[in-house]
Amino acid sequence: MTDDKRSGPPVHALLADGTTVCIRPVAAGDHEQLQGLYEEMSPENLRLRFFGVSRRSAEMAADRACAAPRPGYRALLAERSGQVIALAEYDTGGTVTEADMSIAVAEGLHHRGVGTLLVEHLVSAARADGITAFAADALSENREVLRLFADLGLHTARRFEGPEVRCTIELAQDDTYLSAVEERGRAADVASLQPLLRPKSVAVVGAGRTPGSVGRAILHHLKAGGYTRRLFAVNPAATSILGVPSHPSVSALPVAPDLVVVAVPAEGVAQVAEECGKAGTRALLVVTAGLDAEQAQALLTACRTYGMRLVGPNCLGVSNTDPQLRLDATFAATHPRPGTAGVAVQSGGVGIALLDGLSRLGIGVSTFASLGDKYDVSGNDMLQWWESDHRTDLALLHLESFGNPRAFSRTARRVARRIPVLTVDAGRTEAGRRAAASHTAAAATRTMTRGALFTQAGITATRSVGELLETAALLHSQPLPAGSRVAIVTNAGGAGVLAADACAEMGLALPAPAPQLVDELLAELPEGAAVGNPVDASAAVTEEELAHCVDRIMRHGGFDAMLVALVPTAVAAATGDDLVRALTRAPARWTKPVAVIRLEQALPVELLQAECGTVPSYAEPHAAARALAHAVERANWLARPAGSVPVLDGVETQRAHAVVETYLDAHPDGGWLDPRTCAELLGCYGIPQSPWAWAETEDDAVLAAERLRGADGRVVMKGHWPGLLHKSVEHAVHLDLRGDAQVRAAFRDLETRFAGLLTGVVLQPLADRGTELFAGVVQDQVFGPLVLFGLGGTATEVLADHAARLAPLTDHDVHDLITAPRCAPLLFGADGARPVDLEELERLLLRLSRMASELPQLAEADFNPVLATPGGVTVLDARVRLVPRRPHDPYLRRLR
Known part of the structure; x- marks a missing residue:
């Protein structure tokens, strides 16, 4: 701890077993507890820590940690319920970039991750202070601390000096380290959510004896839903509510409940939370709305003090449809259908719509969480739960805000490699912050920032709840397409035209069928059929003929997906043919996606039962085309290997x-x-x-x-x-x-x-002729640095031809950034012109990204124009704005 400027505020984080600890700088008043930390150690642990046993070791260690702030020294401690359980410290000893580091963990608390967590925070603090390496001495027999250093994910070198080992730990925050931190965080997060989403006992505080209260509705849902474990009500005026035993207070319950549902007026929420914490509750679900700032802070303080995870306040509830649990702690109108979609929302109304839609489609829900005001549990937590629960194969999110978008992005990238992650892009019209009337800040809207986050993380972003369900239906039921080539088959020419227009507008390709396929289809279809794309099979087509037609196209190598647009006709009705059945009775599941369009369909999307699964059916051609376009985008994202941040030379x-x-x-x-x-x-x-x-x-x-x-x-x-x-x-x-x-x-x-x-x-x-471009960056306090690129010159704001990606840019990100704007053909040599120096352009954007990532004080930078020619790339005019801002580590493990 060096001075006030470098002493951070207390933060809370999770240990490996899911319990919560507070991490903060050491203060002078901690002397007694720190001395006790050492005095309570066994003689063997004291010897391993100090290389010997001395009566004064504990006192001297506490003296050093609690001494007046001095340059080059910092000490952090971890405490649980006010009790110090670990200490980590470093001292540069007058050097500039290297510091000696040590760690001590309380007796009996080893193997719970407290030491590793504390060292992670010490590493983050050291990096912010310009320190690039730690040195630590340990006895060679101290396997625990040596394993701690080795498992950090940082490059560690060992040098043996007799019975001692000198460990040098490089503090570079590369992807290996971030992945190791992520994995530790994921395991701790999932462990902390067990009492919330798989509770062994539940109590509802605020369930009234008369109908009409939210608490009573949730209690009814829990009982009627068949919750398989212990259930209690808390009401001082009743001994039983809805047949559930009731007790006067949480402290009077026969067991400490894992999960307590709080449905009392706002002024009583904090008191209930405090009582729950003292009783040993591990998770709170607060459905109460309308907490003021003081009440909100008191609620969160109680949760952090006693290590309780919190959903809400102002939320609909949580649900886990696992047949062994059957937890429905919501006040939705009906129970969700068990299934495989994980759902997390901030809006209760959106949550109800998604629960109803997924149940109607037959997809069902694995786990549901209405996050409400999101004081604690977030979309990031739920993604990590679904990644580990072995029940979820589709993740649906509705998030109006992001607490830590950069950590969310890394989690989503990892999860999206395994299961589709879909979201409703809510709040698209909200303008982003405009730090000044500069080109860069004016171009960087919140919509653009969110879009960059979703694109880079592989999240499928839709514009409405309806579109979300339409896309979920296709991704749930169909394989991903290998490309964007779509075949359209119809029994009515007009329906085929509508489908073709929709596909073209969504950027899907409609190639003409090969001559051999044309001949084969004409031989199969009735007279009057027209074989192009769309294939108009005519109103006279029979069920059998349509089945053969579809099968031949699906087996042909020239198409990646198929849309079948059908309308009911008197011809089919007279012969007893069911054209839809031609698609659902296929003897084997096709390896390409197929979707049906039925203009007379009452519901926007349905899942038709087929012999080998389900087939999505849409009432609108545009809905089918949108869903298919989203599937193409996901397939393209998965087909491309994860990008990496290139190494740049000449950076000082x-x-x-x-x-x-x-x-x-x-x-x-x-x-x-x-x-x-x-x-x-x-x-x-x-x-x-x-x-x-x-x-x-x-x-x-x-x-x-x-x-x-x-x-x-x-x-x-x-x-x-x-x-x-x-x-x-x-x-x-x-x-x-x-x-x-x-x-x-x-x-x-x-x-x-x-x-x-x-x-x-x-x-x-005076510059030579070339293409005038624009490159810039805006440092968003929530999302981090956003790199923008597009057409430059004096008309850049008028034309608004910009693309954006969040820094740090990977090699794939920078390629996408260059190819996304409408002006991209100019860079690649349109109309016979020579292409500009694309490699230099990529390097410029990567260097801009590096600058923004390393300098949190860089509020915005504006390069306009950037002159691009076949011979190189040059910044002709640059402006940079700095603001006083401390470094913030977005990947450091901590609770909101």
């Missing part, structure tokens, strides 16, 4: 941090960098810039122009003063200056028009 991270710190020392409130500081910062990351010079007088401008003139002798002059954002709007730019006279005249013009503002000018050679 330490120098960049020094540039930032120097600027913020002089400008404590932050601001836009002046041209010289901006160029220096970009140089730290090897970002290519046009040659330039700074001039504050007319004569200096002339001399600079002489040095910068290219073969044609032309230069550009740009005025500068603090706060200037749009030079072209202010007419503070002079182009195509030739000779000293024009340079002098331009300088005098700027000096006259902007008297009292102008602090100097930037001179550059």
